[in-house]
Amino acid sequence: MTHAEPYLLTPGPLTTAVSTKAAMQRDWGSWDADFRAMTAQLRRMLLDIAGDVHGDYDCVPLQGSGSYCVEAMLGSFVPRDGHALVLANGAYGKRIATTLRYLGRRHTVHDTGDYLPPRAADVERLLLAQRDITHVVVVHCETSSGILNPLEEIAAVTARHGRRLLIDSMSAFGAVPLDVRTLPCDAFVSSANKCIEGVPGFGFVIAKQEVLRAAKGVSHSLALDVHDQWETMNRTGQWRFTPPTHAVAAFIEALRLHALEGGQPGRLARYTRNRDVLVAGMRALGFEPLLTEQWRSPIIVTFFSPADPAFDFTRFYERMKAQGFIIYPGKLTDVESFRIGCIGALDADVMRGVVAACADALKALGVRHAAPAAADAGARAALDTSLADSSGTPPATSLAA
Ligand SMILES: *Cc1c(COP(=O)(O)O)cnc(C)c1O
Numbered sequence: 001m002t003h004a005e006p007y008l009l010t011p012g013p014l015t016t017a018v019s020t021k022a023a024m025q026r027d028w029g030s031w032d033a034d035f036r037a038m039t040a041q042l043r044r045m046l047l048d049i050a051g052d053v054h055g056d057y058d059c060v061p062l063q064g065s066g067s068y069c070v071e072a073m074l075g076s077f078v079p080r081d082g083h084a085l086v087l088a089n090g091a092y093g094k095r096i097a098t099t100l101r102y103l104g105r106r107h108t109v110h111d112t113g114d115y116l117p118p119r120a121a122d123v124e125r126l127l128l129a130q131r132d133i134t135h136v137v138v139v140h141c142e143t144s145s146g147i148l149n150p151l152e153e154i155a156a157v158t159a160r161h162g163r164r165l166l167i168d169s170m171s172a173f174g175a176v177p178l179d180v181r182t183l184p185c186d187a188f189v190s191s192a193n194k195c196i197e198g199v200p201g202f203g204f205v206i207a208k209q210e211v212l213r214a215a216k217g218v219s220h221s222l223a224l225d226v227h228d229q230w231e232t233m234n235r236t237g238q239w240r241f242t243p244p245t246h247a248v249a250a251f252i253e254a255l256r257l258h259a260l261e262g263g264q265p266g267r268l269a270r271y272t273r274n275r276d277v278l279v280a281g282m283r284a285l286g287f288e289p290l291l292t293e294q295w296r297s298p299i300i301v302t303f304f305s306p307a308d309p310a311f312d313f314t315r316f317y318e319r320m321k322a323q324g325f326i327i328y329p330g331k332l333t334d335v336e337s338f339r340i341g342c343i344g345a346l347d348a349d350v351m352r353g354v355v356a357a358c359a360d361a362l363k364a365l366g367v368r369h370a371a372p373a374a375a376d377a378g379a380r381a382a383l384d385t386s387l388a389d390s391s392g393t394p395p396a397t398s399l400a401a
Pocket of ligand 1: 012139142191
């Protein structure tokens with residue numbers, strides 16, 4: 001395994017292709033026609049990935065990290081007298097609630113904990129009980145655990161009750177299907193440094209044109225006003241304020257590679273293979289993934305920390321890094337865990353290298369077996385049972401491309 005710099009097994013920033021990095025080796029004038037053409041191209045290509053063949057939607061890129069786009073979407077589309085139902089099952093869902101609190105928007109949080117998905121029946125009950133809920137906000141892939149939330153059933157129940165849907169598809173869009181022809185939503189957001197495999201610097205809001213029009217004057221913030229960014233971009237071809245020119249140039253190249261790989265289905269196929277190689281290899285070492293197959297995304301996998309007292313995450317991390325792999329700490333509130341990402345310019349060979357490095361790190365730490373504490377695995381078994389009982393059909397997260 002030779003690679004000039006460590007592989008990032010993290011959900012963004014992530015490992016980018018050599019040509020994506022190389023695309024940043026020149027400067028662009030933000031007002032220049034060449035750069036305006038690049039902006040127009042990236043907007044068009046993102047709408048294509050979203051399946052917007054009828055031109056009902058538009059794409060508004062916005063400076064900043066992904067959270068800036070989430071905040072811009074919420075502040076621009078949830079009216080000041082609106083009421084948002086936030087479906088939270090991890091850190092990013094909680095951040096949506098925190099953002100709404102900062103914005104002074106009324107919100108109700110339906111929190112299903114660290115690793116339970118929100119289900120349509122619960123959303124329906126909440127929408128019936130609180131008639132003044134105007135918007136449902138959901139995270140597509142909750143990157144804290146790697147759970148793929150059942151977007152299709154949430155969208156269906158939201159539409160059936162005449163409410164509006166806003167989606168944080170940050171870590172899913174570009175790899176997991178999100179097609180506006182079949183998924184009724186007002187808007188969703190993602191960012192440059194996730195499944196499209198660009199570098200950090202901006203995100204984008206994809207929203208219905210009518211929703212963008214109606215957002216005039218709603219935002220509390222100038223910099224995060226999606227309507228104003230949209231209106232200016234359509235009128236002048238320019239970003240309102242200094243754009244991240246190098247990140248945009250890198251993104252254009254990343255989009256080219258995305259198309260070359262077969263678009264969203266091609267990317268999903270590679271990430272799925274990465275995940276399957278990773279999970280099979282880790283299992284052989286004794287590691288157990290947190291989530292059962294039904295909910296496990298091809299984006300990032302959470303593993304229980306081994307129960308063996310010789311295991312120490314910091315030392316494990318350092319040993320992995322020394323072998324060229326940057327992994328990610330866990331983000332669960334009640335169990336010890338760590339995460340390994342499947343996204344970025346990585347393939348199955350890299351994942352096999354990750355597993356070999358994990359085996360080496362366990363040996364170096366003197367961990368004899370990587371099995372989790374029985375209590376942790378037991379908690380998960382109980383979770384599986386409760387899911388089986390509480391829901392009818394399994395969600396449409398089967399990832400056949
Ligand atoms: C990465 C990510 C974000 C945005 O995080 P930033 O650090 O602001 O880029 C938001 N939601 C989800 C689900 C994410 O994975």
